[in-house]
Amino acid sequence: MTTLVGQPVISTTSLTKSYGRSRGIIDVDLEVRAGEVFGFLGPNGAGKTTTIRLLLDLIRPTRGSARVFGLDVHGERIAIHRRVSYLSGELSLWGDLTGAQLLTYLANLRGGVDPAEIRRLSERLQVELDRRFKTLSRGNKQKIGLVAAFMARPELVILDEPTSGLDPIVQQEFERLVEEVRADGRTVFLSSHILPEVEHLCDRVGIIREGRLVTVEAVAELKRRALRRLELDFAAAVPPDPFRAVPGVRDVEVHEGVVRCTVQGSLDALVKLAARYEVIDLHVVETSLEEIFLAYYGEEMNGHAAA
């Protein structure tokens, strides 16, 4: 039984976990739909892992509730866990077992997994199956974690910081695995603190900051709103005022033929202005999560000012 595409797979209502002063999450209302790849983004310590552990019933909420496949995460956890796989960011597996033994044990805990699928994934990721887990490098440990997460072909794959420290080849293979899950109409929920690492994978992202879910948006929308830092190098000195006048452009600095600025939204007007002069080079600095936050809060504050 597979959840229909578009139906909620994860839904939380006022989900709150308090741990004394600063950690935990507050009133998180989250909905992840079947068939999407959902990115859960936020700086370290923002509450990503706390949310995931609440969804898996490893910890219990202070208040609020969470449902997965419409089932209660606590009362119906075994029914949920049959349809979910989870890869923890810490990659803690039994160090004295070899890769092959670990995958066998994890498969047995699920009541069995098609061995052909384990073989196929292990070959694709070039996993070292015969060495003890604790003797493997971080990258090789992560490959075993990925095989474990994908081998059972679950309806929902939950990945906590899956991309941190992956080498580029494994990163590519990981992205293909995620695409395959999406193509199947199954769902991926992944957390990250680095947007560029996951933005091309995700349909939508939720941004969590200091325990609060600040926004959930389509990646395209987020990028449209995002701030980008640009540097334009011209053949000769350019007048600063036209650049300051372009809508959406801020923090303009002009030194002879070099213009540095921050752009929110479309680059179109700025590029058309720049085209009037002889452009030597153009650098776009990747958007960081912090800058997206800035954009988000900046707009929120503008909204308040206008109201």
Added chain:
Amino acid sequence: MLLRNVFLKSLRDLRWPSFWTGLGMAVLGFYFMWLYPTFGKQLDLQAMVDAFPPAIKALVGGSLIDLSSPEGFLNMELFPLMLPLILGGFAMAVASGATAGEESRGTLDVLLAAPIGRLPVLVEKVAAIVLATVAVAVCLFVAIWGGAAFTGTALALDKVAAAVALATLLALAFGALTLAIAAFTGERAVALGIAGAVLVVTYFVNALAPMVDALDRIRGLSPFYYYIGSDPVRNGLDVGHAAILGALAVTLFVVALVAFERRDLTA
């Protein structure tokens, strides 16, 4: 295949600790039985023990010491302190690893994210611990038996078996205490420390009770009383005492189950 389920995986994890502890126990049991004829015949140990100050005598076995028999010899050397310390220490060490050990290594998250409830996980782990503890105790019993046969010592094996069985129940009760504290705290060192302290204190309460009235009144609170108070090596199994130790172990296990089911696991 030892990776079929949590029970078999736990047995696999316990195989080396059980093997070495069982081997150590066997060597010890055989050694004492091999030693007894030499000591019993050549040295007047009884006179030496009778000359001990009462407090020292109480600590090594008290009125149970009667070196004219191999049972009395075991009562001095093995049963009062050494056996509970080794067998109890074994049960406590493996019990502290069952949940708290996996929790601190982070593997408990992986285990409990699988489609298996917390209660079955703990029950299967405890079943493996009980089996391992019994196996270690059986090693000791078989070695004592073998040692007695080897030296031609007449020994009431049924009564030795009763004493070893009571020691196993005592060890399981302390193992269950460790498990319960570990289930509450998630801290292996805390669980071992507190349970170890309880073991030492309750040992002294029972051992010194004959000389200190205040301790004598609370002797019934010490699990050691139900283990050795009936002098099982000479009198055989006191079913009531065995039942009390068993009930204590089961109660603490239920406490551990409830605590483990309810707790937030540490990340």
